[in-house]
Amino acid sequence: MPGELALIARIRAAAAGRHRHLRLGICDDCAILAPPPGHELLVTTDFSLEGHHFRRNWHPARSVGHRALTRGLSDIASMGGTPLAAFLSLALPRSVNPIWINDFLDGLLTLASASKTPLAGGDTSESPSDNILADIVLLGSAPAGKALRRSTARSGDRLYVTGSLGGAATELAALARSPRRYRNANPTDDHPHLYPQPRLAVGQTLLRRRLATACIDLSDGLSTDLAHLCTESNVAADVQAAALPLHPLTDSLSAEQALHNALHGGEDYELLFTARPGTRIPRSIAGVPITPIGVLRNARKSAPQVTLVKASGDRTPLAPQGWQHLL
Amino acid sequence: MPGELALIARIRAAAAGRHRHLRLGICDDCAILAPPPGHELLVTTDFSLEGHHFRRNWHPARSVGHRALTRGLSDIASMGGTPLAAFLSLALPRSVNPIWINDFLDGLLTLASASKTPLAGGDTSESPSDNILADIVLLGSAPAGKALRRSTARSGDRLYVTGSLGGAATELAALARSPRRYRNANPTDDHPHLYPQPRLAVGQTLLRRRLATACIDLSDGLSTDLAHLCTESNVAADVQAAALPLHPLTDSLSAEQALHNALHGGEDYELLFTARPGTRIPRSIAGVPITPIGVLRNARKSAPQVTLVKASGDRTPLAPQGWQHLL
Numbered sequence: 001m002p003g004e005l006a007l008i009a010r011i012r013a014a015a016a017g018r019h020r021h022l023r024l025g026i027c028d029d030c031a032i033l034a035p036p037p038g039h040e041l042l043v044t045t046d047f048s049l050e051g052h053h054f055r056r057n058w059h060p061a062r063s064v065g066h067r068a069l070t071r072g073l074s075d076i077a078s079m080g081g082t083p084l085a086a087f088l089s090l091a092l093p094r095s096v097n098p099i100w101i102n103d104f105l106d107g108l109l110t111l112a113s114a115s116k117t118p119l120a121g122g123d124t125s126e127s128p129s130d131n132i133l134a135d136i137v138l139l140g141s142a143p144a145g146k147a148l149r150r151s152t153a154r155s156g157d158r159l160y161v162t163g164s165l166g167g168a169a170t171e172l173a174a175l176a177r178s179p180r181r182y183r184n185a186n187p188t189d190d191h192p193h194l195y196p197q198p199r200l201a202v203g204q205t206l207l208r209r210r211l212a213t214a215c216i217d218l219s220d221g222l223s224t225d226l227a228h229l230c231t232e233s234n235v236a237a238d239v240q241a242a243a244l245p246l247h248p249l250t251d252s253l254s255a256e257q258a259l260h261n262a263l264h265g266g267e268d269y270e271l272l273f274t275a276r277p278g279t280r281i282p283r284s285i286a287g288v289p290i291t292p293i294g295v296l297r298n299a300r301k302s303a304p305q306v307t308l309v310k311a312s313g314d315r316t317p318l319a320p321q322g323w324q325h326l327l
Numbered sequence: 328m329p330g331e332l333a334l335i336a337r338i339r340a341a342a343a344g345r346h347r348h349l350r351l352g353i354c355d356d357c358a359i360l361a362p363p364p365g366h367e368l369l370v371t372t373d374f375s376l377e378g379h380h381f382r383r384n385w386h387p388a389r390s391v392g393h394r395a396l397t398r399g400l401s402d403i404a405s406m407g408g409t410p411l412a413a414f415l416s417l418a419l420p421r422s423v424n425p426i427w428i429n430d431f432l433d434g435l436l437t438l439a440s441a442s443k444t445p446l447a448g449g450d451t452s453e454s455p456s457d458n459i460l461a462d463i464v465l466l467g468s469a470p471a472g473k474a475l476r477r478s479t480a481r482s483g484d485r486l487y488v489t490g491s492l493g494g495a496a497t498e499l500a501a502l503a504r505s506p507r508r509y510r511n512a513n514p515t516d517d518h519p520h521l522y523p524q525p526r527l528a529v530g531q532t533l534l535r536r537r538l539a540t541a542c543i544d545l546s547d548g549l550s551t552d553l554a555h556l557c558t559e560s561n562v563a564a565d566v567q568a569a570a571l572p573l574h575p576l577t578d579s580l581s582a583e584q585a586l587h588n589a590l591h592g593g594e595d596y597e598l599l600f601t602a603r604p605g606t607r608i609p610r611s612i613a614g615v616p617i618t619p620i621g622v623l624r625n626a627r628k629s630a631p632q633v634t635l636v637k638a639s640g641d642r643t644p645l646a647p648q649g650w651q652h653l654l
Binding site: 023024027028029030031032033034035037040041042043044045046047049050051052053074075076078079081085087089091120121122123125126127128129130131133135137138139140142144147149150151216217232 | 350351354355356357358359360361362364367368369370371372373374376377378379380401402403405406408412414416418447448449450452453454455456457458460462464465466467469471474476477478543544559
């Protein structure tokens with residue numbers, strides 16, 4: 001594997017920094033963490049597999065690293081948690097270009113640094129195929145008993161979403177058409193597919209100020225993730241189509257396609273949360289716009305779980321059509 | 328992916344059991360754990376990739392599941408820790424037989440149950456190639472500041488090993504010659520390669536009774552893992568060849584081959600630990616034999632890090648020749 005020693009050196013160096021809750025990084029059989037007293041631990045793991053979650057001929061390596069970490073950070077954000085540490089398992093084919101590895105780590109470590117998440121360990125291996133395989137583990141913490149969940153929404157709660165929707169799917173379609181245009185995309189520009197921003201500060205504020213009754217991140221698409229929230233909370237939902245905050249990238253699409261991307265596109269990594277009707281929800285939290293998009297109702301076997309309400313008042317059942325994951 | 332729903336159902340069911348430190352299993356963006364107060368958290372991740380760590384035409388599925396979990400449990404054991412929870416990331420090719428998945432989970436969950444380790448979550452995906460890909464995350468706990476490390480051995484310390492050595496490499500060679508013989512190997516019989524036993528109780532006893540100054544597990548082979556311990560502790564070591572506890576399976580080999588398997592074979596998942604010369608180390612701990620095999624010396628640039636001492640008194644440098652991992 002080319003660049004193997006450089007890879008270890010970089011990961012070790014990245015993991016060697018001092019971090020408040022990290023007692024021991026990469027140099028032993030396990031990393032040792034000391035979670036803050038009175039807090040519970042949040043744990044999430046997410047694959048990023050070439051050919052399934054990304055393509056080397058579409059995605060810049062920097063974006064692959066950024067997105068791999070985003071998947072985990074967004075799960076921590078949706079629980080209102082604070083990241084404690086990340087662990088990277090990375091299997092590389094012999095043929096991989098050392099520059100690719102370097103850029104991948106750059107993308108991952110830049111976001112890790114921005115989100116104060118030490119890379120505390122992991123595993124490396126030769127890939128048994130031509131595919132690059134990554135698995136990211138994120139550990140976070142939240143005050144005991146206070147983590148935001150999917151299962152605690154109630155009928156009557158209002159439904160809110162952070163940021164805007166449909167941008168990731170729209171950019172992905174453009175990327176598939178002309179990958180070259182995105183080869184040097186600037187990570188600090190707004191690239192909703194290549195460089196999504198996990199909403200950690202929003203989640204933490206929702207938890208600290210007790211604003212939300214439930215929360216989930218939009219990784220699989222609004223239609224799928226809202227269905228998860230409804231199932232776990234045993235409620236139904238009405239979503240106002242006209243209220244959905246569409247990402248500016250969708251302006252170039254037909255109204256129908258823009259709505260489709262916002263509802264089913266997935267990977268926007270925004271937060272979907274619920275609040276009691278009386279709760280005053282700010283228009284923006286930590287600089288991120290917050291938009292009311294609907295309301296929860298009692299679940300009924302005879303009625304659809306999620307209903308899309310058009311501006312005309314027309315009601316249509318909204319089936320989950322986003323990405324289907326198993327867990 | 329065949330058996331997909333059955334897979335989810337089984338993993339969910341396995342993760343739904345009540346466990347003291349598991350607040351929330353598979354049903355939200357993150358699992359929630361409450362580590363015991365006054366304890367630090369141990370974290371380790373290990374790939375099990377088909378074609379690299381196992382072969383479907385050699386290893387029974389049950390063994391693949393058992394071995395995947397063993398890799399993580401053995402890391403927890405080497406720190407003297409107690410397992411808190413396991414997380415499984417599993418990517419399956421479309422072609423995989425549902426029976427394979429079922430047996431894999433059986434192997435993993437049987438060991439999880441025996442070691443009181445709840446399966447608390449993970450990720451699943453379609454594999455982008457024909458290879459089955461697994462990544463196991465193990466979380467454990469140890470009293471704050473007390474976890475056994477590799478880096479705390481001192482010159483003069485005595486060197487000990489649990490159980491016996493060379494069995495895994497010897498069985499692997501036999502497996503490669505006639506995989507059919509092992510298709511129905513009984514997990515409760517002694518199969519050092521197919522069903523290794525992580526030494527959790529030994530590690531915990533070493534920690535609780537403060538017997539060890541340092542510890543590492545033998546995953547890569549004695550020559551490689553002892554070199555790790557020496558490097559991290561900045562010491563050198565003399566190993567008495569005649570003292571090495573050879574696994575009975577090596578009886579069929581030449582003396583030279585038996586010694587080679589014991590020194591470099593890897594995957595025995597025994598513990599290698601050090602103790603001050605005055606410490607009384609029992610001949611067995613938790614039913615596992617403990618054997619003194621050498622002594623630590625001051626590291627010197629002009630002298631080899633590890634020296635093998637034959638019964639004749641001949642001294643030969645012992646270079647690391649086991650499996651090389653990156654992290």
